Each structure stands twice: as C-alpha cells, then as structure tokens.
C-alpha cells in the first residue's frame with residue numbers, strides 16, 4: 001500500500017537545493033526548484049551511486065558531484081550521452097509542507 005507522508009516543510013529546503021530524507025530502505029533527496037516545484041529522487045547516482053543531494057541543481061536537472069553526470073529529476077534518467085536511471089518518487093506540496101508517496105508495508109496482524 002502506498003501512502004502520502006509529510007517529510008519536511010517547503011521553506012526548510014533551500015531554493016535550488018535539497019534536503020535528504022532517510023527512510024528505512026533508502027535515502028531520498030527532495031529538491032526545490034526556483035519556482036518551488038519539488039522533485040524526489042533516490043540519493044544515488046545511476047553511475048556509481050554518488051550523492052545526488054550534494055549536486056548542483058539547474059532547471060529540472062541535477063549534476064552529480066562525483067563525475068558530473070546530469071540527471072533529469074522528473075524521470076530519474078541520466079541525460080545523454082550518459083545512460084542510466086535512478087528511482088524518482090511522487091512528491092507534492094500542500095499547505096507549505098512536502099509530502100512523499102511511499103510504499104508502506106502493512107503491519108502484521
């Protein structure tokens with residue numbers, strides 16, 4: 001089952017920056033664009049796992065801090081000529097708060 005989870009206030013994310021959200025399964029980088037659009041992507045570059053949360057955001061992409069691959073934050077795909085994909089997650093802003101849609105395991109009965 002998937003559920004919207006409140007993860008951070010929008011104003012706690014710097015414009016053109018990110019906040020790292022730690023979940024049980026992985027770290028997720030939530031980016032804030034210049035127009036307050038938000039993006040959520042697994043904090044692992046498709047090249048060699050670099051921390052995308054520490055990359056430079058430009059438009060709707062981020063440049064990985066390790067070897068400068070550019071990753072499209074809307075799809076998770078590396079931009080040409082590179083090739084690879086990182087997971088992206090549904091994300092929304094409501095009432096100044098950022099929500100991530102995550103898969104939640106049901107607690108055993």
Ligand code: FES
Pocket residue numbers: 045046047048049050064065066067068069
């Ligand atoms: S690990 Fe991201 S470009 Fe190499």
